[in-house]
Amino acid sequence: MKPTVVGMAVGAVLAFTALLFDFWGFLLMALFIAVGAFFGRAAEGKVDFRSVRDALTGRRSSS
Structure with a gap:
């Protein structure tokens, strides 16, 4: 299974x-x-935490 699916399953079990x-x-x-799902996608390498942090702090825009 993909890490995204595993992450969603873990989230669902915790949420149960x-x-x-x-x-x-x-x-x-x-x-x-x-x-x-977010952490599952990060485990797949599809999310860069530095760019997410920069976008949240206003250092870089998404455009």
Whole structure:
């Protein structure tokens, strides 16, 4: 399996425990899956953390 799929699966498993907390658990599940997918793509080498950090701090734009 690709690291992105594994990351999403790990995020889903972690978020499953959050489902015990009703609506907020659902929101946490979506957050955990997104974070898992992000780190999975980083493991594949498709995300450069330096460029993400630079974009978040305003040093570099996406264009």
